[in-house]
Amino acid sequence: MAGARFLLLALLSINGAFSQVAEKLVQNPCISKTSCHECIQTPSCAWCYKQDFGERTRCFQPSNPGSMTCPEKYVINPDNQKRIVMNKPLSTVNAGGSFKANLGDGSSASSSGESNIIQVSPQRVNLKLRARQSLRFSLFYTQAEDYPVDLYYLMDLSKSMEDDKGKLSLLGNLLADSMKNITSNFRLGFGSFVDKVVMPYVSTVPKKLKAPCQDCEPPYGFKNHMTLDTDTSRFSTMVKAAAVSGNLDAPEGGFDAIMQAVVCRDQIGWREKARRLLVFSTDAGFHYAGDGKLGGIVKPNDGLCHLEKGLYTHSSLQDYPSISQINLKVKQNAINVIFAVTEEQISVYNKLKEHIEGASSGQLSNDSSNIVDLVKDQYQQISSLVELKDNATNAIKINYYSRCLNGSGSDKKTNKCGNIKVGDVVEFKIEIEVTACPKDPKDWKQTLQIYPVGINESLVVDLEMLCSCPCEQPGHIAFQKSADVCNMYGDYKCGICECDSSHFGRYCECSASEVDFFNNTLGCRADNTSSLDCSGRGSCVCGRCECNSRNNEDEKVYGNFCECDNFSCDRHEGKICSGPTHGSCDCGSCVCKEPWGGAACDCRMSNETCKAPGLADGEICSGHGDCKCGVCKCENTEEGRYSGKYCEKCPTCSDRCEEFKHCVQCQMYKTGPFDENVCAKNCTKFTPIGVEQVEAKEENDENLCAFYDDDDCRFAYVYYFDEFNKVVVKAQQDRECPAKVFLVGIVLGVIAAIVFIGLAILLLWKLLTTIHDRREFAKFEKERMMAKWDTGENPIYKQATSTFKNPTYAGKS
Structure with missing residues (x-):
C-alpha cells in the first residue's frame, strides 16, 4: 500500500512540473538533466558537483556566460x-x-x-x-609495390565445363606467368565442386553414382586439389588430372565450395599478409540456403571448415550457406571473390556481387580461353580501388x-x-x-x-x-556511500543524493512507508479546488512545496504553494514593470516607484509634464486636451484636431493659416487687402522672418501654409509656437509669380508654321509627281526604240475586210 502511495505521489509531482520543464527545455536542454551522467550525455552541457550549490540547476551550458556560476575545479565537462x-x-x-x-x-x-x-x-x-x-x-x-597475391581457382567440374577444364590446363602456366609480372610473390591453388550427392541434385542410382555420365567420375560437393603454392607449374598438371563429373539439376553447389575455400584457411593455405583472390568459374547458377530441404537436409550451414583429405565431409549433412553467410565470411577473411561466368549467367552474378563485399564479375568465354586476361583485368580493378568499411x-x-x-x-x-x-x-x-x-x-x-x-x-x-561521471564511482571525493547529508538513506553522488527505494526527497528525508498520502498532498495545495500540487511549478516533497528553479538566476518562483514569481508581471517595451527605475515585480503584480503608476509602471502620475514650460499659469494641455500618464491626449473639435506636445497647435483648423495670411501679405510683400495703417493696427502678434525657402521642420512642430494672391503669385510660410507659447512665422522672402506670356506672337507663329508646312507639303507632292511622270515617259521611249517590227507589217494584223475568189470564174465572157 505504501509503495502504491509513493508511486502515485511521484506521478502527481511529475505531472505538476511537466509544463515548467517543457518551458525550460525550449530555452536550455541542460536544465532537465537531474544526474551527472545524463548531463554529460547531452552535447554542450557540463555538471557542477559542488556540495553547497544551493537549489540552482547543476547541469548548465559553459558556453552561456550567465550560467557559469560553478568554480572550475568542481566542473565535469569531459572533452573528446x-x-x-x-x-x-x-x-x-x-x-x-x-x-x-x-x-x-x-x-x-x-x-x-x-x-x-x-x-x-x-x-x-x-x-x-x-x-x-x-x-x-x-x-x-x-x-605497396610487389604485394603478395594468393589466387585460388575454384572451378565447376560438371560435364558442361569439360572443354573449359581442358583450356584452363593449357593456359595454367600463362596465368601464373601473367600474375608473376604483377608481383613476384605469387601463389596459386586449385579446387573444384559439383553438387551435394543427394537426390534431387545428383542421381543416387548406384550405377549413376559411379559414373553419372560418359568418362565421368563420381560426384562430390567440394574438393581441394592443390593447396596455394609458389610452384605454379603444378597448376596445369592438377587441372588436367582433375576429372569431370555430373549432376541432375541446372544449379550447382558452388556456395558450399566458396564457404569451405574461404573458412579453411590452413587447408587452402591463405597467408596473413597477402591479397587473397578467389576466382569462381562456372557456367551455371547456384543453390543457396533453403534449397537443401528439397533433399531432406534441414540443418543450417554452420560456417565452419569441414575438410578431410581435401574433401568436404558435410556436403550431405548441412544446407547450403546463405548469401549473407558468404558475405560475412568473405569480410572476416578479407578475400576478393571474382565471378568468372559465361554470358548466360553474367546478369545473375552481377546482382550477386552487389551483396558480397569486395566481389567482382567478368564474362567468361564458352571455353574459358580468356581466363588469363579476365583474371588480370579484375585484379587491376580490385588493386586500383580502395574502399573503407567498418x-x-x-x-x-x-x-x-x-x-x-x-x-x-x-x-x-x-x-x-x-x-x-x-x-x-x-x-x-x-x-x-x-x-x-x-x-x-x-x-x-x-x-x-x-x-x-x-x-x-x-x-x-x-x-x-564517456557516458558516466567519475564522481558517480567509488573513490571520488564527491562519492559517499550512505552519506549523512542523505540521512543515511542514499548515496551522495556528484553533489546530489541518490536515495534507496523506500525514501525520496532532495536529501532522502521522506519515507514512502510513513508519509500519509492525504496530508502530504493537502499541504501542497492552496485549497481543495486546486488539482495541481505546488501550482504546477514545483515538487511536493513530504507535504512541502519545493519550487522549481529557473535558468536565469534573477527569476524566482516562491510562495508556500509556488504561486508567486518575479517575472510574470506586465511589461513595457520588453522590460518587466518598465525596468528597475520604475518598479519591481512581486507575486505577479508590479510595485511602482514614485512618480510612476499603472499596470506596468509606465504611467507618470504627475501633471507637470503636461504644461508648456515658461508659463507660470499655463493650462494643462493648453486647455485642448487631458493629461494621461504625464502625456497630453489632445481633443478633436468642430474646428479641427489639436496636436503638439501641449495641444497648442491645430494644423487642420481652417482659421490658423487664414488668420496669418493677410498679415504676412502686408508685412512681407506689401500686398493684400490690408493697407499700411490697417496692417500696423491688426498685425501685432508676430513679425515674419524672411527665408529663401520655406520648409516645415518636425522637431519644431512647424505648420506649412501656401496661398495664391490676386496677381496669381504663390507665397508660403510656416508658423509654430516657441517655448513661451508665442507664435513664430517664417515667410518666403520673394513670391513665386508666373512669367509673362506674349500671346499674340504665339498665335501668329502658330499660323505661320501651319502655312509653311502646307506649302512644303504641296511642293513635295509636285516634285514627286513630276519625277514619276518623267520616269514613265522615259520608260515608254525606251520600249518604243527597242521594238523589232513595224506596225504596218505586223504578221498578226488582219484587215477589217475579206476577199474571196470564185474558182469557176474565168473572167469576162
Missing part, C-alpha cells in the same frame, strides 16, 4: 580525446629505398626496407568520446571524407578512391560519433575495425564512451 597507440610507417619503395609521409597528427614516419608490408597507417588508436559529439582523425592508405555497432556512426588523389580539391564524403597506383598515398578523414550511450555499461567500451576491403590490414579503434 584521441591517442595513437600504434603508428608503423607505410611501406613503399622509392629511389632512396625509404618513404616518409605526414600522418595527419603533426608527426611523421619513415621506413627503410622493413620486412612487414604496411599499407594502412595508423594501425591502432585510442578514443574517448562523448555522446553526440564527433571527432575526426586521418587514415592513410598506399598500394564493423561499428548501431551506437556508433562513422563518416568518411577524402579528396582521393586530387591534391587541390576539397574533401568529399566518400569511402572509395580509384585509379590508385603503386606508391600513391590516399588520405581519408574519419569522423566517429557516438549517437547514444548503450543501456548496458559493458557496451561503453568497444573495439572496432576500419579496414580496406580485400586487404587483411585494418585500423583498430579502442573506443571508450
Whole structure:
C-alpha cells in the first residue's frame, strides 16, 4: 500500500512540473538533466558537483556566460580525446629505398626496407568520446609495390565445363606467368565442386553414382586439389588430372565450395599478409540456403571448415550457406571473390556481387580461353580501388571524407578512391560519433575495425564512451556511500543524493512507508479546488512545496504553494514593470516607484509634464486636451484636431493659416487687402522672418501654409509656437509669380508654321509627281526604240475586210 502511495505521489509531482520543464527545455536542454551522467550525455552541457550549490540547476551550458556560476575545479565537462597507440610507417619503395609521409597528427614516419608490408597507417588508436559529439582523425592508405597475391581457382567440374577444364590446363602456366609480372610473390591453388550427392541434385542410382555420365567420375560437393603454392607449374598438371563429373539439376553447389575455400584457411593455405583472390568459374547458377530441404537436409550451414583429405565431409549433412553467410565470411577473411561466368549467367552474378563485399564479375568465354586476361583485368580493378568499411555497432556512426588523389580539391564524403597506383598515398578523414550511450555499461567500451576491403590490414579503434561521471564511482571525493547529508538513506553522488527505494526527497528525508498520502498532498495545495500540487511549478516533497528553479538566476518562483514569481508581471517595451527605475515585480503584480503608476509602471502620475514650460499659469494641455500618464491626449473639435506636445497647435483648423495670411501679405510683400495703417493696427502678434525657402521642420512642430494672391503669385510660410507659447512665422522672402506670356506672337507663329508646312507639303507632292511622270515617259521611249517590227507589217494584223475568189470564174465572157 505504501509503495502504491509513493508511486502515485511521484506521478502527481511529475505531472505538476511537466509544463515548467517543457518551458525550460525550449530555452536550455541542460536544465532537465537531474544526474551527472545524463548531463554529460547531452552535447554542450557540463555538471557542477559542488556540495553547497544551493537549489540552482547543476547541469548548465559553459558556453552561456550567465550560467557559469560553478568554480572550475568542481566542473565535469569531459572533452573528446584521441591517442595513437600504434603508428608503423607505410611501406613503399622509392629511389632512396625509404618513404616518409605526414600522418595527419603533426608527426611523421619513415621506413627503410622493413620486412612487414604496411599499407594502412595508423594501425591502432585510442578514443574517448562523448555522446553526440564527433571527432575526426586521418587514415592513410598506399598500394605497396610487389604485394603478395594468393589466387585460388575454384572451378565447376560438371560435364558442361569439360572443354573449359581442358583450356584452363593449357593456359595454367600463362596465368601464373601473367600474375608473376604483377608481383613476384605469387601463389596459386586449385579446387573444384559439383553438387551435394543427394537426390534431387545428383542421381543416387548406384550405377549413376559411379559414373553419372560418359568418362565421368563420381560426384562430390567440394574438393581441394592443390593447396596455394609458389610452384605454379603444378597448376596445369592438377587441372588436367582433375576429372569431370555430373549432376541432375541446372544449379550447382558452388556456395558450399566458396564457404569451405574461404573458412579453411590452413587447408587452402591463405597467408596473413597477402591479397587473397578467389576466382569462381562456372557456367551455371547456384543453390543457396533453403534449397537443401528439397533433399531432406534441414540443418543450417554452420560456417565452419569441414575438410578431410581435401574433401568436404558435410556436403550431405548441412544446407547450403546463405548469401549473407558468404558475405560475412568473405569480410572476416578479407578475400576478393571474382565471378568468372559465361554470358548466360553474367546478369545473375552481377546482382550477386552487389551483396558480397569486395566481389567482382567478368564474362567468361564458352571455353574459358580468356581466363588469363579476365583474371588480370579484375585484379587491376580490385588493386586500383580502395574502399573503407567498418564493423561499428548501431551506437556508433562513422563518416568518411577524402579528396582521393586530387591534391587541390576539397574533401568529399566518400569511402572509395580509384585509379590508385603503386606508391600513391590516399588520405581519408574519419569522423566517429557516438549517437547514444548503450543501456548496458559493458557496451561503453568497444573495439572496432576500419579496414580496406580485400586487404587483411585494418585500423583498430579502442573506443571508450564517456557516458558516466567519475564522481558517480567509488573513490571520488564527491562519492559517499550512505552519506549523512542523505540521512543515511542514499548515496551522495556528484553533489546530489541518490536515495534507496523506500525514501525520496532532495536529501532522502521522506519515507514512502510513513508519509500519509492525504496530508502530504493537502499541504501542497492552496485549497481543495486546486488539482495541481505546488501550482504546477514545483515538487511536493513530504507535504512541502519545493519550487522549481529557473535558468536565469534573477527569476524566482516562491510562495508556500509556488504561486508567486518575479517575472510574470506586465511589461513595457520588453522590460518587466518598465525596468528597475520604475518598479519591481512581486507575486505577479508590479510595485511602482514614485512618480510612476499603472499596470506596468509606465504611467507618470504627475501633471507637470503636461504644461508648456515658461508659463507660470499655463493650462494643462493648453486647455485642448487631458493629461494621461504625464502625456497630453489632445481633443478633436468642430474646428479641427489639436496636436503638439501641449495641444497648442491645430494644423487642420481652417482659421490658423487664414488668420496669418493677410498679415504676412502686408508685412512681407506689401500686398493684400490690408493697407499700411490697417496692417500696423491688426498685425501685432508676430513679425515674419524672411527665408529663401520655406520648409516645415518636425522637431519644431512647424505648420506649412501656401496661398495664391490676386496677381496669381504663390507665397508660403510656416508658423509654430516657441517655448513661451508665442507664435513664430517664417515667410518666403520673394513670391513665386508666373512669367509673362506674349500671346499674340504665339498665335501668329502658330499660323505661320501651319502655312509653311502646307506649302512644303504641296511642293513635295509636285516634285514627286513630276519625277514619276518623267520616269514613265522615259520608260515608254525606251520600249518604243527597242521594238523589232513595224506596225504596218505586223504578221498578226488582219484587215477589217475579206476577199474571196470564185474558182469557176474565168473572167469576162
